[in-house]
Amino acid sequence: MTPHNHAKPGDYAEAVLLPGDPLRAKWIAENFFEDARLVNSVRNCLGYTGSWKGKPVSVQATGMGQASLSIYVHELINVYGLQKLIRVGTCGGLNAKVKVRDLIIAQGATTDSAIVRDAFTPFNFAPIADFGLLRDSVERAEKAGMRYHVGNMLSSDIFYHIEPGLTGYGRLPAHGILGVEMEAAALYTLAARFDRKALAICTMTDCLITHAELSAEDRQSSLREMITLALDTAIGA
Ligand SMILES: O=P(O)(O)O[C@H]1O[C@H](CO)[C@@H](O)[C@H]1O
Numbered sequence: 001m002t003p004h005n006h007a008k009p010g011d012y013a014e015a016v017l018l019p020g021d022p023l024r025a026k027w028i029a030e031n032f033f034e035d036a037r038l039v040n041s042v043r044n045c046l047g048y049t050g051s052w053k054g055k056p057v058s059v060q061a062t063g064m065g066q067a068s069l070s071i072y073v074h075e076l077i078n079v080y081g082l083q084k085l086i087r088v089g090t091c092g093g094l095n096a097k098v099k100v101r102d103l104i105i106a107q108g109a110t111t112d113s114a115i116v117r118d119a120f121t122p123f124n125f126a127p128i129a130d131f132g133l134l135r136d137s138v139e140r141a142e143k144a145g146m147r148y149h150v151g152n153m154l155s156s157d158i159f160y161h162i163e164p165g166l167t168g169y170g171r172l173p174a175h176g177i178l179g180v181e182m183e184a185a186a187l188y189t190l191a192a193r194f195d196r197k198a199l200a201i202c203t204m205t206d207c208l209i210t211h212a213e214l215s216a217e218d219r220q221s222s223l224r225e226m227i228t229l230a231l232d233t234a235i236g237a
């Protein structure tokens, strides 16, 4: 149907989870969905549809970075008509109060990306989450006793900054930026452009301050918490 997606119209549910990693999409479909079926495998950027608590839901990998996510999200919205898009990612920690395994629910997403910046010259657009999804996910995280933080995320186009470690992030940590990932700002910008609902939830997997990291085992159990939260939010369970 598109150069990047061979799903047919109607193959996706109205709500989709968006991990960067295609194998995370497979893991979500196999471990959380009932009746999961593969709907896209072009470039191995896997997409599945199934149900969660009896309600239809999809997952589609976006690849890494705002350029890649923008292709998948543009098509999910404009070709497949999706309404609710929830990123389920991993991120680095830029604030001492955020511990590994903690969730960051991105209220806003600061970015260095030309994809967002250049569309608004001379303005600096502020990409923000859908308030309904944000409030709903925060209430659920609170009720479930999860460790979570709500605030400003950095969506960077660059994983390896020239300046090493925290230095590469300049004044951002001192302005309350909680963590760094590579997609939320483009997701929020496209959702604003096409009047859809979007949210990004990330598990902090490596701290740029303490250098603490999640082990492979811990990583999976932590992601489980994030996926459950995102799925309940997606279907409004
Ligand atoms: O774990 P995912 O969802 O891929 O997210 C993070 O991991 C990748 C970098 O390692 C980037 O895509 C970043 O946003």
Ligand SMILES: O=c1cc[nH]c(=O)[nH]1
Residues within 6 Å of the ligand: 090, 091, 092, 093, 159, 180, 181, 182, 205, 206
């Ligand atoms: O984009 C990312 C993701 C995880 N950790 C980082 O430092 N950056």
